[in-house]
Amino acid sequence: SGGMGGALLAAGMSGGEAEAKALLFEKAGRALSKAGGAPGPTSFFVPGRLEVLGKHTDYAGGSSLLCAVERGVCLVASPRTDNRVRILDVAAAREVTFPLDPELVPRRGDWANYPMTVGRRIARNFPTARRGADLAFVSDLPVASGLSSSTALTTSFFLALAQVNALPETTAYTT
Numbered sequence: 001s002g003g004m005g006g007a008l009l010a011a012g013m014s015g016g017e018a019e020a021k022a023l024l025f026e027k028a029g030r031a032l033s034k035a036g037g038a039p040g041p042t043s044f045f046v047p048g049r050l051e052v053l054g055k056h057t058d059y060a061g062g063s064s065l066l067c068a069v070e071r072g073v074c075l076v077a078s079p080r081t082d083n084r085v086r087i088l089d090v091a092a093a094r095e096v097t098f099p100l101d102p103e104l105v106p107r108r109g110d111w112a113n114y115p116m117t118v119g120r121r122i123a124r125n126f127p128t129a130r131r132g133a134d135l136a137f138v139s140d141l142p143v144a145s146g147l148s149s150s151t152a153l154t155t156s157f158f159l160a161l162a163q164v165n166a167l168p169e170t171t172a173y174t175t
């Protein structure tokens with residue numbers, strides 16, 4: 001099989017899950033196109049994770065034993081010419097728009113807190129990163145299931161904004 005499903009299959013995902021993700025990517029791509037996103041978006045898949053041992057110890061310097069699961073966040077991204085980030089939560093039909101701004105104040109108690117916090121951190125850590133993006137995502141990770149759904153979501157936002165701002169090509173990113 002070709003396309004996104006073929007790429008996921010080649011990366012080691014099982015056949016049924018690769019096909020299911022290909023459908024989610026198509027859904028996100030259609031939503032992005034309908035909302036006026038640029039053609040030819042870039043796709044990102046970020047899996048959830050299962051913490052077998054050491055839950056909540058990794059970020060405190062301890063050891064953890066983790067494994068990726070085949071469920072995750074399917075996100076498509078198109079760069080913009082301004083500093084605006086527009087995110088479409090396709091499954092919930094929600095949208096948020098905000099600027100890449102180091103002084104941005106995220107919305108507490110709202111799902112938009114996740115992407116806004118990522119955008120603010122990128123703007124603070126990388127002063128030249130001011131190119132926005134149109135992003136659309138669909139996730140098949142159950143919320144609050146212990147599979148790190150919020151981590152997968154924030155990681156997908158970071159990867160997309162890092163790419164449109166060419167952060168991996170900067171010294172600040174690689175050091």
